[in-house]
Amino acid sequence: MTIVARGLSVHRSGRSILYPTDIIIEPGERVGLVGASGSGKSTLGHALVDTLRARGQSVALVPQSPDDALDPLRSMQFHWREAERALGLDPDVVRRDALFEALRIEAGDMRKRPWAWSRGMQQRFVIALALLGAPDLLVMDEPTSALDPVVAAGTMNLLDAYLKERQTALLLITHDLGLAAARVSRLIVMDACHVVENAPTETVLATPQTSAAKALCAHRNWLELPC
Numbered sequence: 001m002t003i004v005a006r007g008l009s010v011h012r013s014g015r016s017i018l019y020p021t022d023i024i025i026e027p028g029e030r031v032g033l034v035g036a037s038g039s040g041k042s043t044l045g046h047a048l049v050d051t052l053r054a055r056g057q058s059v060a061l062v063p064q065s066p067d068d069a070l071d072p073l074r075s076m077q078f079h080w081r082e083a084e085r086a087l088g089l090d091p092d093v094v095r096r097d098a099l100f101e102a103l104r105i106e107a108g109d110m111r112k113r114p115w116a117w118s119r120g121m122q123q124r125f126v127i128a129l130a131l132l133g134a135p136d137l138l139v140m141d142e143p144t145s146a147l148d149p150v151v152a153a154g155t156m157n158l159l160d161a162y163l164k165e166r167q168t169a170l171l172l173i174t175h176d177l178g179l180a181a182a183r184v185s186r187l188i189v190m191d192a193c194h195v196v197e198n199a200p201t202e203t204v205l206a207t208p209q210t211s212a213a214k215a216l217c218a219h220r221n222w223l224e225l226p227c
């Protein structure tokens with residue numbers, strides 16, 4: 001189903017932190033939401049998730065750090081079961097193992113609490129939790145910034161391969177144009193709580209129109225990074 005949300009806006013403490021914005025994402029489309037820190041990316045991402053959830057559409061959010069998604073006092077098994085319960089799913093080890101295999105979650109003891117797992121495996125577990133309900137849209141807010149670049153690239157490659165066969169659309173929020181450019185077909189660029197560009201990735205990279213997009217593209221070393 002095409003994701004359509006019109007006129008998203010957010011006010012906090014008497015000021016606008018998101019000016020009215022329309023978001024349209026086709027099934028299976030991969031879109032990058034990029035911009036400098038403080039430009040309003042997370043605000044837009046969360047406003048979109050809240051709006052879609054209020055309508056009953058299936059959307060999952062992967063936060064920046066696994067710490068934001070996992071309770072340090074609960075076992076990994078508890079988190080998995082809670083997510084199944086929230087989605088109204090019966091426990092299904094086959095479904096779980098398929099997701100674990102796709103995201104290379106190997107030899108993790110489900111009886112342990114999050115801190116007994118590596119950060120990379122915790123974040124892949126959080127991504128698996130997000131995919132459990134086969135959402136129409138996966139929103140990832142700086143999903144790999146807590147990981148080292150090689151682990152981050154590996155995680156994104158696994159996710160790319162998993163999503164390739166599916167209709168789940170992806171909104172990848174990142175300040176890292178290098179991460180987004182390699183993985184999305186369209187870029188939405190934000191500056192000062194506005195969307196300032198919305199175009200195919202190659203178009204933004206080749207002919208950035210605004211100072212915000214030009215500044216992101218100017219950091220040419222991103223071409224050499226592994227992710």
Ligand SMILES: Nc1ncnc2c1ncn2[C@@H]1O[C@H](COP(=O)(O)OP(=O)(O)O)[C@@H](O)[C@H]1O
Pocket residue numbers: 012013017035036037038039040041042043044193
């Ligand atoms: N709860 C809030 N109250 C007031 N201002 C906020 C709040 N959350 C975010 N902001 C402001 O909104 C702007 C956009 O923030 P954010 O969406 O987090 O940016 P980004 O994710 O691009 O770094 C920033 O100027 C930030 O200070």
Ligand SMILES: [Mg+2]
Pocket residue numbers: 041042043141
């Ligand atoms: Mg943010």
